[in-house]
Amino acid sequence: DTAVSQTPKYLVTQMGNDKSIKCEQNLGHDTMYWYKQDSKKFLKIMFSYNNKELIINETVPNRFSPKSPDKAHLNLHINSLELGDSAVYFCASSRIGTSGGGETQYFGPGTRLLVL
Amino acid sequence: LAKTTQPISMDSYEGQEVNITCSHNNIATNDYITWYQQFPSQGPRFIIQGYKTKVTNEVASLFIPADRKSSTLSLPRVSLSDTAVYYCLVGEGSGGYQKVTFGTGTKLQVIP
Numbered sequence: 212d213t214a215v216s217q218t219p220k221y222l223v224t225q226m227g228n229d230k231s232i233k234c235e236q237n238l239g240h241d242t243m244y245w246y247k248q249d250s251k252k253f254l255k256i257m258f259s260y261n262n263k264e265l266i267i268n269e270t271v272p273n274r275f276s277p278k279s280p281d282k283a284h285l286n287l288h289i290n291s292l293e294l295g296d297s298a299v300y301f302c303a304s305s306r307i308g309t310s311g312g313g314e315t316q317y318f319g320p321g322t323r324l325l326v327l
Numbered sequence: 328l329a330k331t332t333q334p335i336s337m338d339s340y341e342g343q344e345v346n347i348t349c350s351h352n353n354i355a356t357n358d359y360i361t362w363y364q365q366f367p368s369q370g371p372r373f374i375i376q377g378y379k380t381k382v383t384n385e386v387a388s389l390f391i392p393a394d395r396k397s398s399t400l401s402l403p404r405v406s407l408s409d410t411a412v413y414y415c416l417v418g419e420g421s422g423g424y425q426k427v428t429f430g431t432g433t434k435l436q437v438i439p
Binding site: 215 | 361363368369370371372373376412414418429431432
């Protein structure tokens with residue numbers, strides 16, 4: 212069984228369209244994340260949710276809206292797609308630890324988004 | 328957030344031990360040091376984590392000096408399949424919530 216899964220794996224779309232990426236984890240984790248990896252391979256955190264509650268919201272355009280229907284799912288909706296949104300988007304999950312920053316994150320396979 | 332600095336790339340021959348050092352001068356008391364490995368077209372994968380001194384698992388060793396301002400990932404006898412990008416990061420947690428920053432990573436190329 213895949214621990215963290217994302218759909219779709221590839222997404223090619225036109226500028227201005229709205230698209231969603233889905234993420235599911237079957238690890239029983241409480242915390243889920245979205246990361247963006249650009250063409251230069253920099254991996255930047257976008258959002259973090261804990262038990263369906265937004266915890267981390269980095270400087271991300273309002274066109275990006277995460278939604279967590281339950282703690283096993285964290286979807287990413289992107290409105291009015293722009294060329295600069297082309298990147299690989301990774302979902303990840305982790306437990307909530309009792310100590311700071313010590314929990315391993317498990318990453319999904321990534322969604323390759325290409326905006327034309 | 329503690330920022331990390333690591334070499335952009337390294338080359339190594341098969342069978343050699345590889346040491347990748349990461350600097351994190353502003354590491355906070357609560358921060359753990361974690362290393363991830365990323366193969367092309369895949370998500371990062373946890374390798375090892377430590378807080379201080381030395382940690383060893385079946386994949387690698389992690390050496391952390393007493394001041395914790397740097398750490399060294401040691402990969403014993405690398406093979407071609409170890410060619411990947413290796414990220415060093417420190418995690419700031421509050422109540423267990425992680426906010427980690429991935430650096431540029433070190434691209435390791437293993438040569439036959």
